[in-house]
Amino acid sequence: MTDTPPDRLSNDPRSPFHQPALLERGIGIRFNGNERNDVEEYCISEGWILVPAGKALDRRGRPMTIKLKGTVEARFLT
Numbered sequence: 001m002t003d004t005p006p007d008r009l010s011n012d013p014r015s016p017f018h019q020p021a022l023l024e025r026g027i028g029i030r031f032n033g034n035e036r037n038d039v040e041e042y043c044i045s046e047g048w049i050l051v052p053a054g055k056a057l058d059r060r061g062r063p064m065t066i067k068l069k070g071t072v073e074a075r076f077l078t
Helices: 020-025
Strands: 008-010 027-031 034-036 041-043 048-057 063-069 072-076
Touching: 020 027, 041 072
Parallel strands: none
Antiparallel strands: 008 041, 027 034, 027 072, 041 048, 048 063
C-alpha cells in the first residue's frame, strides 16, 4: 500500500469507490481547513465531500447526505 490516500473513497459498501482495506487504516479528512469526522465519501480532485444531513433518513433507511464543495485534504491516520 502507498502512503497517499486515493483520490476518491466511500464508506458505502455498494459504491464502486469502497475499499475496506484502506478504511481499516483510518482516513483523516480536512475540509476547508477544519478536521471532519462525519464524511461519508470524498473526492479530492473535484473538491467535494458527502456528509449526513442531520438525522434524516431516506426511504431505504440510509442517512440522507449533502454535498459540500471546497478544499479537501485526505491523510492516513495510522
